[in-house]
Amino acid sequence: MEYFTLNTNEKIPVIGEGTFLFTPDEAESAVLTALEQGYRLIDTANYYMNEKAVGRAMKKSSLKRSEIYLSTKLWPSEYEQASQAIDETLERLGTDYLDLLFLHQPVGNHLAAYQAMIEAVAAGKVKSLGLSNFSQNKIGELIEKTGVAPAVVQVEAHPYANQTALKEFLAPYNTKVMAWFPLGHGDKSLLNEQLFSDLAAKYHKTNVQIILRWHTQVGNIVIPGSKNPVHIAENLDIFDFELSPAELAEIKKLDVNKTYYVQTEEKLNEYLHLKQDYSKQK
Numbered sequence: 001m002e003y004f005t006l007n008t009n010e011k012i013p014v015i016g017e018g019t020f021l022f023t024p025d026e027a028e029s030a031v032l033t034a035l036e037q038g039y040r041l042i043d044t045a046n047y048y049m050n051e052k053a054v055g056r057a058m059k060k061s062s063l064k065r066s067e068i069y070l071s072t073k074l075w076p077s078e079y080e081q082a083s084q085a086i087d088e089t090l091e092r093l094g095t096d097y098l099d100l101l102f103l104h105q106p107v108g109n110h111l112a113a114y115q116a117m118i119e120a121v122a123a124g125k126v127k128s129l130g131l132s133n134f135s136q137n138k139i140g141e142l143i144e145k146t147g148v149a150p151a152v153v154q155v156e157a158h159p160y161a162n163q164t165a166l167k168e169f170l171a172p173y174n175t176k177v178m179a180w181f182p183l184g185h186g187d188k189s190l191l192n193e194q195l196f197s198d199l200a201a202k203y204h205k206t207n208v209q210i211i212l213r214w215h216t217q218v219g220n221i222v223i224p225g226s227k228n229p230v231h232i233a234e235n236l237d238i239f240d241f242e243l244s245p246a247e248l249a250e251i252k253k254l255d256v257n258k259t260y261y262v263q264t265e266e267k268l269n270e271y272l273h274l275k276q277d278y279s280k281q282k
Contacts, residue, residue: 001040002216002239006151007174008128010099013069014216015236016041018180018225024053024282026227031057033229035068038236043178043223045073045104046089052281055094071100071152073132074117076108077275082116086125092281102130102154106138107268114142130154130178133263136169149173157220158184159193159211159251160258167219178221183211185260195250203241206234213238214251 003011017034019027019042027050031042035057044054051072058068072093078085090096101117103110120126128151131139143149153170157163157179167177184190196207203210208224212235215222224235243251 001038004176004219004221006128006176007149008151010127010151012100012128012152012176012221013039013041014221015039015212015238016043016069016071016221016223017232018223019044019048019050019054020180020225022048022050022053022225022227024050026050028053028057028060030225030227030232032060034232034236035061035063037229037233039232040067041069041071041221041223043071044093045075045102046078046085046278047073047075047104047276049276049278049281051089051092051278052094055092059094065095069099070095071102071130072098073102073104073130074113075274075276076105076110076272079103079108079110079113082113083119086116086120088278090125092278097124098126100128100130100152101126102132102152103134104132105268105271106131106134108272110138111142111145114146114148118146118148128152136166140169143173150175152176152178152221154178154180156181156259156261157215158182158190159214159254160184160187160190160256162218162252162255164255176219176221178223179215180223181260182215182220182222182224183208184258187260190254193254195254199243199247205238205241209234209238210243213241213243214248217243217248 002014130152131150132154196210199210200207226232
């Protein structure tokens with residue numbers, strides 16, 4: 001495993017197991033498999049409705065809590081009661097601290113929620129703060145109003161969308177990017193780019209492994225989510241080779257600022273009013 005050092009001086013694994021769209025049973029199985037195979041970063045969210053399952057998998061593993069880097073996210077409908085939501089999140093996950101806590105969407109009273117997260121850091125409940133799906137402007141506003149830069153920003157990022165401008169903005173704060181849709185939402189045109197096929201043949205890897213290695217070498221934390229034990233193992237098997245500077249430069253040329261998810265005001269408003277009963281998690 002390789003690690004990045006965050007602006008909180010905490011170390012985070014460069015690759016982890018994501019659990020988006022996993023049922024509780026799928027999440028528990030995938031997380032346990034990932035931990036057994038060498039993963040140390042697990043990413044979940046209140047909204048995913050599988051935090052209890054993630055907590056069970058962590059306890060079933062042979063690892064100590066300190067050996068696992070755990071990240072989760074608060075949903076907008078909880079922002080007004082963020083302190084309570086953090087405590088309830090800890091209870092669902094069966095842990096007394098979170099390594100990384102995100103605000104999931106830039107809507108509602110996210111300033112109050114971010115302040116509550118800052119207080120949770122002071123109380124020892126959270127080690128590092130993150131923002132998910134926040135634009136550069138909204139990130140800047142929160143930093144200006146609180147004086148606290150996030151340690152991680154989670155956004156869509158892949159070879160068709162490098163997030164170059166955002167990363168340049170975040171660089172002075174030493175804020176890292178965590179990539180969701182790291183494989184372009186499974187876009188076959190991206191996965192089957194001739195450049196990746198050529199590099200895969202050269203390094204005796206798959207196209208997916210080439211893309212994941214590209215992520216880690218350009219400074220992205222990456223959280224591919226897989227339920228398949230074979231794919232979980234393959235996704236981690238990327239540290240026995242290194243792409244050259246010339247190869248990284250060729251991959252950079254693929255950037256066409258293409259994204260697969262468009263954030264709209266209508267969607268954001270829906271998020272604000274979408275509530276779930278997290279006590280019903282299995």
